[in-house]
Amino acid sequence: MEEPGTVYFTGTAGAGKTRLVQAYQSWMKSAGYDAITVNLDPGNESEKFTPDVDIREWVRLSDVMDEYGLGPNGAQVAASDLIAIRIFEVKQAVQELKTDYVLVDTPGQVELFAFRESSKAIVDALSGDRSAIAFLFDPALAKSPSGFVSLLLLSATVEFRFRLPMVNLLSKVDLLTPEQREEVTSWGDDTEQLLAALDRDAPTPDVQLSSETLRAISALSPLASLLPTSAEDGRGLESIYQAAQRIFGSSEDIEPSQAPPEDP
Ligand SMILES: Nc1nc2c(ncn2[C@@H]2O[C@H](COP(=O)(O)OP(=O)(O)OP(=O)(O)O)[C@@H](O)[C@H]2O)c(=O)[nH]1
Ligand SMILES: [Mg+2]
Numbered sequence: 001m002e003e004p005g006t007v008y009f010t011g012t013a014g015a016g017k018t019r020l021v022q023a024y025q026s027w028m029k030s031a032g033y034d035a036i037t038v039n040l041d042p043g044n045e046s047e048k049f050t051p052d053v054d055i056r057e058w059v060r061l062s063d064v065m066d067e068y069g070l071g072p073n074g075a076q077v078a079a080s081d082l083i084a085i086r087i088f089e090v091k092q093a094v095q096e097l098k099t100d101y102v103l104v105d106t107p108g109q110v111e112l113f114a115f116r117e118s119s120k121a122i123v124d125a126l127s128g129d130r131s132a133i134a135f136l137f138d139p140a141l142a143k144s145p146s147g148f149v150s151l152l153l154l155s156a157t158v159e160f161r162f163r164l165p166m167v168n169l170l171s172k173v174d175l176l177t178p179e180q181r182e183e184v185t186s187w188g189d190d191t192e193q194l195l196a197a198l199d200r201d202a203p204t205p206d207v208q209l210s211s212e213t214l215r216a217i218s219a220l221s222p223l224a225s226l227l228p229t230s231a232e233d234g235r236g237l238e239s240i241y242q243a244a245q246r247i248f249g250s251s252e253d254i255e256p257s258q259a260p261p262e263d264p
Pocket of ligand 1: 011012013014015016017018019020041106107108109171172173174175229230231232233
C-alpha cells in the first residue's frame, strides 16, 4: 500500500486549526476519501473533537502540570519532549488504521512547534515522503499589513525549519468582507501591494520593522499565495485537497460536482 499523505495544520493560537482539521476530514469523507485525524496537542480540551489518534492517550497536559509542578506553558515544553519519546507508538497507532490521508492538529503554541528540537523530531518521525504543512493565517492578525508580515515571517520560519512543502491558508474567511478577503489575498500574491499597504500606515517603528522584514523574507522565498478557507461554511476545503495532491504528486483527481461550492 502507498504511504499515506500527511498534512500538519499549524498556526497561531486560535487560528482555527482544530475546527479546520475536523471540517476538512468531513469534506474528504463526503468526497469519498479515507482520512484520519491525529491530535498532537496534549492540552486540547475540545469536547467536540474526537480524533482517531489522540496524543492525550500517551501525554496529557494536565497530568504533566501536576506531575512536574509546571504552569501550562512550561508543561507544553515538557510535554513536547515526552511526546518525542513516545512518538513511535503514535506512529504505530496511525499505521494500524491503514488510511490514505492523515490530518494532524498541532498545539496552539506555534513558537513551541516552530522552534523546539522535539517538534522537529516528532514531525520527522511521523512523516513519510508524502508530507506537507498547512499554515493558517488568522484573519484577526492577517487583516492588518504588519500583522500579515508577522505571519509571513512565522510561516517562513516553519518552512525553513521543517523543510516540508507548505500551503498557506487564510482561515475563517467567512469573518471577512469580500473586500477584506481580496485585499488580504492580494498581499499574499504581490509583495508590492503589501509594501504599499504598509506605506499607507503611520510610519511607526512597528511598520518600519515590518517593511524591512518583508524585504528580507521576499529576498529569501517568493510570497506564498493564500488559499481562503472556512470551517464554518466549507469554503476552500477542496482547494486544500488540490494543493495537497499537487504536492503529493498523485494523478488522482476529484469530480468538482462532489465538492461543496467554493464561494457560496
Ligand atoms: N467564523 C469562524 N470561526 C471559526 C472558524 N474556525 C474556527 N473558528 C472559531 O475560532 C476559535 C478557535 O478555533 P479552533 O479551531 O479551536 O482554533 P485552534 O487554532 O485549534 O486553537 P488552539 O488549539 O487553542 O490554538 C473557536 O471559537 C472557533 O469556533 C471558521 O472557519 N469560521
Ligand atoms: Mg486547537
